[in-house]
Amino acid sequence: MITFAWLWILILLPLPFLIKSKHKAVQTGHLSLPGIEGNDAIEQGHQSQQSRKLQWLIWLFLLFALTRPQWLGDPIEIPASGRDLMVAVDLSGSMQIEDMQVNGQTVDRFTLIQHVLSDFIERRQGDRIGLILFADHAYLQAPLTQDRRSVATFLTDAQIGLVGKQTAIGEAIALAVKRFEKVDESNRVLVLLTDGSNNAGNIDPMTATRIAAERNITIYTVGVGAEVLERRTLFGTEKVNPSYDLDEQQLIDISAQTNGQYFRARNADELAQIYQKIDQLEPVSRDSLSYLPKTELFYWPLILSLLLSLYQAISPHLMISRKSLQDMINKNQKGQS
Incomplete structure (x- = not known):
């Protein structure tokens, strides 16, 4: 179906006629439009009913x-049910420790999170998802959205x-x-x-967790980082625990108090396990929504208008060129005779 955003603009259709009637400068019997005026002598010599129609x-x-x-396409239904997921990602300085593997390459922890979460977000069709980044303080990067x-x-x-190192x-x-708190019915x-x-x-x-439990918010915590990392020293290779600062017990307590679950992400596979748990959550019904896909068509009449304007501008010169060529041919024929 075709619709028009600004159909009222058609009231300007008689504007050139009104201008022609008002100004003496256009009393030559032709319609004058900006951008296609040429030499007056050429216009007066070649003006015709056909050019006025053009x-x-x-x-x-x-x-x-x-x-x-x-052009309005067929209505597309937006899923009427889904989950509301807020993802909080640690951006502290320790996230740059390179103890993770992605596609056979050693990368830092945040790169692994970006890699796995990007796929996680892509799979959340019908869900609303938001993003919180935290280090020294927490900041809302994206509210709940589809x-x-x-x-x-x-x-x-x-x-x-970006937001500190702690x-x-x-x-x-x-x-x-x-x-x-701004969402009524939600997971x-x-x-x-x-x-x-x-x-x-x-x-x-734990204070924030207690409030979250009272608000029926389920928290899934994920502890990121390898347990063993080999590094070279002057005395050879030694093994260290790069996750010594990870407070797993606190993360376990947070998830347990909110009926969630704690995950240990030593690699990409373990981090991806949260997919299955989130998919098991029952979607919440929402009001049914739909939208009409729109395709702009204005450029077609605009292109036609420009092409016709170009033809109108150069056609008098083409006529002169043809006339000059014909005059030359006639002179040559007279000279030969």
């Missing part, structure tokens, strides 16, 4: 383009140290609680990924 056609196509014709592409872009553009787990939970799920312990912010994690 100018009116140019004006008509131009107005038609300005009305913004659009625009998964934007959320994935925000995650990709995030940088370690870890404010309590503030991240409290911020999620605040955002969920209210927070997925919190960190590689450390709470050492920043103004809110104690």
